[in-house]
Amino acid sequence: MKINVRLMGWLREYLRSDIETFDDKDLELEDGITVGKLAEDLGFRAETEFMAMRNGQHVKPEVLDTTVLVDGDAVIYVPPLKGG
Amino acid sequence: MGWQRKILRVNLTSGTCVREPLNMAWAQQFLGSRGLATQYLMAEIDPKVDPLAPENKLIIATGPLTGTIASTGGRWTAVTKGALTGAIAASNSGGQFGGELKMAGYDLVIFEGRSPHPVYLYIEDDRAALLDASHLWGRSVWEVEPAIKATHEDPLIRVASIGQAGEYGCRYACIVNDLHRAAGRSGVGTVMGSKNLKAIAVRGTKGVRPHDPAKFMSAVKVATDALAQNKGRKGMTSDGTIAMMDVTGTFGALPTRNNREVQFEGAPKLNAKSMKAPNEHGHTNLIQNAACFACTIGCGRISHIDPQHFSVKDKPQYQKASGGLEYETAYALGSAVGVDDMDAATYAGFLCNEYGMDPISFGGTLACAMELFDIGAITKEHTGGIELTFGNAEALCLMAELAGKGDGFGRDLGLGSKRLAEKYGRPELSMGVKGQEFAAYDGRAMQGMGLGYATSNRGACHLRANPYGADFTSTATEGKAEVVRTSQDLISAIDATGLCLFTLHSGATPEHYADQIDGACEGDWTLPRLLETGERIWNLERQFNLAAGLTSKDDTLPKRILEEPAPSGVAKGLVSGLKTMLPEYYAQRGWGADGVPSADTLKRLGL
Numbered sequence: 001m002k003i004n005v006r007l008m009g010w011l012r013e014y015l016r017s018d019i020e021t022f023d024d025k026d027l028e029l030e031d032g033i034t035v036g037k038l039a040e041d042l043g044f045r046a047e048t049e050f051m052a053m054r055n056g057q058h059v060k061p062e063v064l065d066t067t068v069l070v071d072g073d074a075v076i077y078v079p080p081l082k083g084g
Numbered sequence: 085m086g087w088q089r090k091i092l093r094v095n096l097t098s099g100t101c102v103r104e105p106l107n108m109a110w111a112q113q114f115l116g117s118r119g120l121a122t123q124y125l126m127a128e129i130d131p132k133v134d135p136l137a138p139e140n141k142l143i144i145a146t147g148p149l150t151g152t153i154a155s156t157g158g159r160w161t162a163v164t165k166g167a168l169t170g171a172i173a174a175s176n177s178g179g180q181f182g183g184e185l186k187m188a189g190y191d192l193v194i195f196e197g198r199s200p201h202p203v204y205l206y207i208e209d210d211r212a213a214l215l216d217a218s219h220l221w222g223r224s225v226w227e228v229e230p231a232i233k234a235t236h237e238d239p240l241i242r243v244a245s246i247g248q249a250g251e252y253g254c255r256y257a258c259i260v261n262d263l264h265r266a267a268g269r270s271g272v273g274t275v276m277g278s279k280n281l282k283a284i285a286v287r288g289t290k291g292v293r294p295h296d297p298a299k300f301m302s303a304v305k306v307a308t309d310a311l312a313q314n315k316g317r318k319g320m321t322s323d324g325t326i327a328m329m330d331v332t333g334t335f336g337a338l339p340t341r342n343n344r345e346v347q348f349e350g351a352p353k354l355n356a357k358s359m360k361a362p363n364e365h366g367h368t369n370l371i372q373n374a375a376c377f378a379c380t381i382g383c384g385r386i387s388h389i390d391p392q393h394f395s396v397k398d399k400p401q402y403q404k405a406s407g408g409l410e411y412e413t414a415y416a417l418g419s420a421v422g423v424d425d426m427d428a429a430t431y432a433g434f435l436c437n438e439y440g441m442d443p444i445s446f447g448g449t450l451a452c453a454m455e456l457f458d459i460g461a462i463t464k465e466h467t468g469g470i471e472l473t474f475g476n477a478e479a480l481c482l483m484a485e486l487a488g489k490g491d492g493f494g495r496d497l498g499l500g501s502k503r504l505a506e507k508y509g510r511p512e513l514s515m516g517v518k519g520q521e522f523a524a525y526d527g528r529a530m531q532g533m534g535l536g537y538a539t540s541n542r543g544a545c546h547l548r549a550n551p552y553g554a555d556f557t558s559t560a561t562e563g564k565a566e567v568v569r570t571s572q573d574l575i576s577a578i579d580a581t582g583l584c585l586f587t588l589h590s591g592a593t594p595e596h597y598a599d600q601i602d603g604a605c606e607g608d609w610t611l612p613r614l615l616e617t618g619e620r621i622w623n624l625e626r627q628f629n630l631a632a633g634l635t636s637k638d639d640t641l642p643k644r645i646l647e648e649p650a651p652s653g654v655a656k657g658l659v660s661g662l663k664t665m666l667p668e669y670y671a672q673r674g675w676g677a678d679g680v681p682s683a684d685t686l687k688r689l690g691l
Contacts, residue, residue, distance in 0.1 A: 008334070009327050010319035048315060051556045053335065058558050058654055076334060080316065082552040082589040084325035084411030084524065 001071035003029050005038070009079040011050060016043030035075055036064030044077070051078045085293050086148030086604035087111050088189050092212055094205055096279050097138065097197030101205070101212040106191050112607055113690060115614075116147035118174040119580035119621035121163035121192055125172075126624060128194075131632035135165045135271070136253070136278040138198035144185070144244070144284065145193075147582025148605050151186030151292040151377075152300075155308045156584035158183040158377025160267070165632065167271030167278070168255045168445065168500050169519045169543045172628045175258065175272045176547070176579060177244075178376030178384075179265030181286065184242035186582075188288025195279060204232065204245075204283035209290055217282040224248060224438045225260040232285045243285045247440030250277035252490035254498035256445035256521075260437055264407030265376065265384075268442040270520060270542050271500075300603030307587075307596035311380055314591025320383040321373055323356035325411040325586075328524070330355050333419075335556065336653010337529035339522055340419040341474045342451040343515045343644055346526045346653050350424025354414045358426060359385070365392055369426055371405050381590050385409060387430050395431035395481045406434055412546070415524030416447025417484075421454060422474030432484040439488025445500055448521025450483055452501035452513050453493075461508045467493045512643045518543035518634065527645045527662075529655040530555035532564035535665045538639045539568065541625035547585055548572055559654055561661035565668040576625075577618030620689040623673075623681050627691065636679030639666060 006024045007015075015021055019042065029038065035052050039045040052059040053076040059067050069075060091104045107124075114120045121143040133139045142164045149157040160182030166173030185193070188209050195205075202217040220228050229243040243261065250257035250273035257273030258266040267273075294300035311317045319327055332338040333351035340348040352358065359370045367390035374384035387408025389396045396402040409417075409430055417429035417436075436443040456462040457472035464470065470479050470493070486494025496504055501514040501521055515522050520543025527534025532551025537544040550571035554564060574594060578585055581597055594611055602609040629638075640646075641660055649657045670677060674685035681691075 006334075008330050009323070010315045013315055013318070049553070051553070053654070056336075056654065058556075060558055078331050078556060079319070080553055081319075081328055081331055081556075082316075082550060083546065083586060084328040 001029055001031055001069070002026050003069050004074040006074070006076040008076065009081050011044050011048070011077050011079050014044030014047040019043065029069065033069055034065050035059050035067045035069060038069065038075065039064070039077060049080045051080070052076065053078070085295050085606070086601070087116065088186065088191050088292070090190050092190050092193045092207070094193060094195050094212070094214065095197050096195060096199040096203065096214070096281060099199070099214050101214065103210070113617070114621060114624070115577070115580035115601070115617050116191065117145045117150070117159065117161045117580050117582055118163065118176065119576065119617065119624070121145035121161060122172060122174060122621065122624055122628065124192065124194060125163055126628050129165070131165065131628050133165060135167045135170060135275055138279070140165050140275060142195040142272070142275050142279065143192055146182055146186040146191055147580055149600060150582030151183045152294065152604060153378055154304050154583060154600050155311055155378060155380040156376065156587050157582055158379065159582050159584055160185060161579065162259055162267040162272040164272055164275045166542065167274035169270050170632060171518050171543060171634055172541050172625045173270035173272050174542060174579070174625070175267035175269045177259070177261055177265050177267040178379070178584060179262035180377045181242040181244045181261035182582070183377035184288045185286045186288065186292055187290050188286050189290045193284070195281060198278065199280040202280050202282050204285060205281070206236070207284070207286040207288070209288060220282050221251065222248065225440050226263060226438045228283055229263055232283060236285070238287060241285050241287050243283055245283035245440070246273045246276050247438060248489050249439045249441045249487070249498065250274055252498065253277065254441055254487065254490060255500040255503065256442040257440050258442045260440050264437045266437065266442070269444065269545065273440050294604040295606050296603050300600065303596070303599035303603045307592055307600055308380055310591045310593070310596060311587065317381055317590035320381050320586060320590055324373065324383050324385045326359060326385070326409055326414050327356045328411040329414055331556070332525060335529055336650060336655060337526045338419050339415065339515070339524060339526050341422045342420065342455040342513065343522070343526060344455070346529060346650050346655070348419035351419060353424040354409070354418045354426055354429065359409065363390060365390055369430060370408060376584070379584065381584070381586055383586055389427045389430050393427040393431070394478065395428055402431060402434055407437055409433060412524050413443045416444045417480060420447045420451040421480055423477045423480050425477040428477035428481055432480050435484040435488050441488055444523055445521045446484065446487055446497070448515060449497050449499070449501040449504055450480065452505055452515065453497060455513050456505065456508050456510060459510070461510055466496070515642050515644065516544045517641060518638050520544045526650065527641055527660045528650040528658050529559060529653050531559055531561050531661055531665065532568050534641055534645060534660040534662055535564055535568045535669060536572070538641050538662055538666065539669060541622070541629055548575060550575060550588065559658055561664050565665050565672055569669060569672050572622055573615055573618035575618070576621040577614045580617065580621060616689070620691065623685065623689055623691055626681060630680060639679060
């Protein structure tokens with residue numbers, strides 16, 4: 001399935017070393033993957049706090065691993081930006 | 085020591101400058117800067133005073149870590165009764181001025197009375213004098229600073245001054261130091277102007293001695309290392325605060341066109357990426373980042389405007405490098421007024437620095453005026469023939485000039501949005517709290533920020549609470565009162581240290597502040613003590629406001645945020661849940677349902 005993934009702020013710096021860096025990209029992913037598992041696979045979940053949004057709605061931290069992505073979804077990951 | 089144990093008391097009416105010992109009992113209780121200066125203000129003025137009367141005082145304050153090598157240890161605060169709000173004002177700035185003042189030997193400079201003619205204060209370590217500034221009156225910040233340096237033949241003098249905005253009484257005039265850093269909010273520059281005080285110029289050579297140098301150096305190293313390694317800090321260095329534009333724009337938390345909308349189609353033209361990208365002429369807005377005194381973050385932006393841009397064509401003085409857009413200015417001079425022209429927003433920001441105006445309040449007031457124009461409450465007769473439409477970049481640039489000088493319709497803009505909206509019969513269209521315009525976050529998508537705005541002692545402000553993580557995770561109101569309350573206390577303490585709040589966003593932990601203070605100052609400064617000091621400062625400010633006549637009715641948000649559902653984004657269909665959160669917040673604070681701190685709370689905090 002195809003999922004649009006956007007990485008904001010400095011999250012791209014935490015991408016797994018074998019993944020080419022990107023800000024906004026359509027990824028081909030296996031069915032059943034969750035928002036949390038995708039963050040894990042991309043490499044930044046273990047490295048930093050982050051926030052996620054799926055199709056324009058917040059994904060609360062407690063449901064990261066139960067929120068299953070489906071074909072055509074758009075997911076955005078945001079680092080803990082504050083202030084400004 | 086941390087503290088210099090000295091106050092400079094400047095009586096502008098009599099023209100005297102007297103050095104006094106610092107009240108060390110108060111220093112132990114309120115630490116420094118925002119906290120200590122507020123205690124002095126509370127003790128020395130009637131909070132009911134007219135902010136522009138000679139009886140109001142203006143206190144320029146440093147913290148125990150100001151002037152030290154602690155990362156970001158260059159902050160200073162202007163504390164007074166705010167001209168914009170009638171509430172406590174505590175406006176914080178960076179640059180080099182604060183460190184210089186501290187190294188001259190002063191924790192606080194207290195200005196009282198009103199000079200019969202324009203003056204500036206000149207400090208050289210122990211020597212201080214009021215000098216005639218008649219020749220500087222009517223001149224801009226950008227003219228005054230080099231003129232004073234030339235007069236004293238010393239390029240290392242640091243200057244904080246007001247521009248024309250502070251002279252004519254623009255309600256949101258700021259005090260600008262080092263040309264483009266500012267104690268920006270609440271009209272502290274207006275108070276300075278009302279006292280006929282044009283500038284403060286200082287040269288300090290004494291240095292600052294920590295109480296326990298070894299302990300202090302060790303704590304500074306730990307804290308600085310943490311910043312060095314932190315990805316958030318690296319993001320602040322490379323992108324600046326404007327990185328937030330993509331986030332709020334995507335979530336639907338970006339106030340747009342006077343909060344009618346919460347997402348701005350022009351946001352991609354005002355973000356970190358576009359700041360670094362060449363335009364059609366090959367010109368790039370951003371030149372480099374910049375750091376304040378002792379700062380290892382460097383979030384500041386240095387920009388220049390395309391010489392072919394309409395705003396600076398044939399104006400070489402504006403084609404040079406100066407302070408560029410931060411997130412707040414990109415909002416206030418961008419989405420708030422519907423303008424997606426980065427160079428126009430940069431130019432308007434330059435003018436705010438030059439004339440000495442808070443760009444957040446200027447942009448918020450112009451956005452209000454644009455909505456009034458849109459509904460016909462303001463017409464071209466009022467504006468001098470200008471089409472004050474949302475998105476009009478030329479009008480933004482012109483109005484920044486008029487408001488800075490107080491000319492034409494600019495004089496109305498200088499009232500601030502609350503007074504402007506009242507004047508034109510639509511008070512509900514002022515987007516602010518306690519008369520101070522919103523910062524760059526909408527209180528519907530960010531429920532915690534809405535509560536933070538409503539309860540901020542100095543009026544709407546994004547630097548008084550830290551609900552970002554909670555708000556970017558959920559639009560629910562549950563738990564937000566606690567996040568807002570605890571972060572308000574921590575931030576009050578950080579502001580009192582003399583360090584920059586952005587350390588908190590760049591990898592510092594609360595322990596880092598406590599450990600550095602413990603090394604710099606006498607007394608055992610544990611984290612619980614530091615946090616209690618923050619809570620004491622917050623309650624002291626509250627006491628000032630209550631004595632000034634503010635009540636719980638002032639802890640509110642505009643009708644638009646309370647009753648009009650957000651039109652898009654994560655909060656589509658939602659309004660602020662302030663009515664739910666506020667009673668919970670009061671209860672957690674140990675305040676009554678009327679928002680008044682209980683006797684037990686005041687006793688516990690030693691107030």
